Amino acid sequence: MQTLISKDQLKAYAIDAGFSAMGVCRPDAVPEIADRLQVFVDEGRHGQMAWMAERMNWRGNPSALWPEAKSVIMLAEAYTPNHDPMTVVGQPDKAAISVYAQNRDYHDVVKKRLKAVGRWLLSHYPDEQIKVFVDTAPVMEKPLGQAAGLGWQGKHTNLLGRELGSWFFIGAIFTTIEFEPDAAEQSHCGSCTACLLACPTDAFPAPYQLDARRCISYLTIEHSGPVDLDLREKLGNRIYGCDDCLAACPWNKFAVEAREVKYAAREDLIAPDLAELVLLDDAAFRAKFSGSPIKRIGRNRFVRNVLYAIGNTRDAAYIPFVTSLCSDPDATVSDAAQWAMDRISR
Structure with missing residues (x-):
């Protein structure tokens, strides 16, 4: 006989397992993302990321990815740095590496934790199913994270939360189990434009919009071949990713502490x-x-x-x-x- 558990019990287990926050939404909670994604691709703002234009029916409609799913469990895992990531930007002989990449690959760490939570969940619902995703499938994690109440997509398009700050990864568990959804979060950016002003390459055509072709994270990671001449100087000493817009966010004063030691920066990667x-x-x-x-x-x-x-x-x-x-x-x-x-x- 299976033992049913509450959403609160699931959340408590997830937090105990190492996650920082959890929320639930329906797979069809964000119908607007299909149109937003289409505009992004039609305007070419995805650059060389051809995968953004592939499987758009799945990426723009989470319900189509797995029609049997009834709930999407969104989980946040903090990687908040214990040092000021902007210090190295002022040291031209040093390399600036994005905080998230200063130790282990988060895909492996988060996915392992998601699977652990998933196994525990299925131990109570052996007749149900789950699928876990960490940034490698056609899943729009940020809009789903907002729908699940983890936070909101700020003017820099990243997810941030009043109790999380900016520094966290997002994982998703799609499941055939039906949980009561949480209330979606609303934007609390107000009139603040700190993230937009912090961008070295003016990669935001407007608040809440990103042109990846000018984003340093895209240019240093996803873009192959030479970078446009007019953008090279703007890269400064950023050689892998960019934290400027995240670091500028005032909500980081509430950022939760990272609990996973595998995210602690390697000394040789803080300012190599x-x-x-x-x-x-x-x-x-x-x-x-x-x-x-x-x-x-x-x-x-x-x-x-x-x-x-x-x-x-x-x-x-x-x-x-x-x-x-x-x-x-x-x-x-x-x-x-x-x-x-x-x-x-x-």
Whole structure:
């Protein structure tokens, strides 16, 4: 005989398992996202992320992803830094790496925890089913997170919460179990524009809108090939992701503490030397970033980013590091090296 549990019991278990917050919504709670996604893609704001335009019927309609699902359990997991992530931006000889990537890959950590919560749930509902998602399936986690009451999509389009701040990952458990949905959260950004003003590349055409083609996170992670010339200087020393808009949010004064030690920044990634990173060959790159989300962009794209940062220092001391890369077998790396050399030599 199965033992039924309440939503409050599920939430208590999830929090005990390491999550920071939980909410529930219906799969059809965000009918407006299909139109919003269509406009985003039609205007080309997804850049090279072709997967955004694929399976749009699923991405724009969570109910179509798994028609049998009756509830979506949205979970937040804090990775709040215990250091000021903007300090390194003022150190041009250092590399700025997004906080979330300064240790283990969150996909693996969050998914493992989601599965643990899911197994516990199914132990009480053995005849039901679940599917777990962490940022790798056609699921619009942020609108669903807002529908489930975790927070709201701010003017920078990221999810933030009054009791969470900005620094948290989102995971989803779709299930055939029917739970009472939570109230959706409303925006509490008010007249604040701190995140919009903080963006180095003016990637927000308007509040609550993002043009990924100008976003540093997109440019340093998703974009392959050379970055447009007019954007390279704006990258500064940001070589993997960007935290400027997140760090600027005043709601971070309420940010909850990260509980997972695997998110604690590695000392060698808080403010690493550009001179050290630019010398990494493929084997050294893979060894250094084993288990890190940085590994997925590969050595060539990573070194490209480091060379842009070096060019932005305009420091002739880097000439010996850059010279050999001007003839790198990868065309994008050699292009970045030549650009850096030109900047340094002016």
